[in-house]
Amino acid sequence: MTRRYIPLKSLRAFEAAARHLSFTHAAIELNVTHSAVSQQVKLLEDQLHCPLFLRVPRGLALTPEGEHLLPVLNESFDRIAQLLDYFAGRKVQEKLKIGVIGTFATGFLLPRLAAFYQKFPHIELQISTHNNRVDVAAEGLDYAIRFGSGAWHGTAALYLCDSPLTPLCTPEIAAQLRQPADLLNFRLLRSYRRDEWTAWLQQAAGPQLPPTHPVMVFDSSITMLEAAQAGVGIAIAPARMFSHLLSSGRIKRPFLPEISLGSYWLTRLQSKVETSAMREFAQWLSAELVASAELMPSTEL
Structure with missing residues (x-):
């Protein structure tokens, strides 16, 4: 040929x-x-x-x-660089480019990176964050961690975990909440998904959200929780990803009901050939999520 x-x-x-x-x-x-x-x-x-x-x-x-061409070139250039490092007598490092939704990055992944590097010193992670809008091909990513249904065009998705949403607020505001209807005495904070508060209130057997009720919209749950800590209002967010704030007492969970509008997924292009580093990262991440779920204490207000 x-x-x-x-x-x-x-x-x-x-x-x-x-x-x-x-x-x-x-x-x-x-x-x-x-x-x-x-x-x-x-x-x-x-x-x-x-x-x-x-x-x-x-x-x-x-x-x-x-x-189709971009991921093939990304992988080829990485393999060339690794081989040149080998010829030069340097220890070969496998690079892994990952785009992570910001909430999952700060709430789960980043606190565990030291443990990851101890187990896999040969893998060099390159991490970027996003607000659930990511172009895997254009950014040259091996993996993208996203929140949703798991169905993205041209994408293979590995289920990671559920992360149900529930109201979170300061201890001062939580002390004023006796029933779900009391939430409507405060400004509500949400992400770009319009139905979060409506769905939660319906499940909690609370009132319907009035059309004119003040709601503040954020493109990042991290920013939303900063606003909640400042007393701006009550956020609806995944409690599991903000366990550090709950443990510190800076944020309280006033009610037990929670809703699930999606899950976290580890995704890659279907055209992307999995490398050994990708498989090791996926297996490690899945094991860490299982272990963390087993260690989670029973839900308390």
């Missing part, structure tokens, strides 16, 4: 532009001009006889061909 020769410059230019979805940012990373990146990408598209990018109002988007 005749192998097609494609210049490495073209592949590097595409990979950088696809990660950033920007020729300008790719040019800065590669220390070349915007025009040079554009020319190299055009050369690659001509050789492959297909477009790799779509020009959209806010920049670039990958075509289906580009989405």
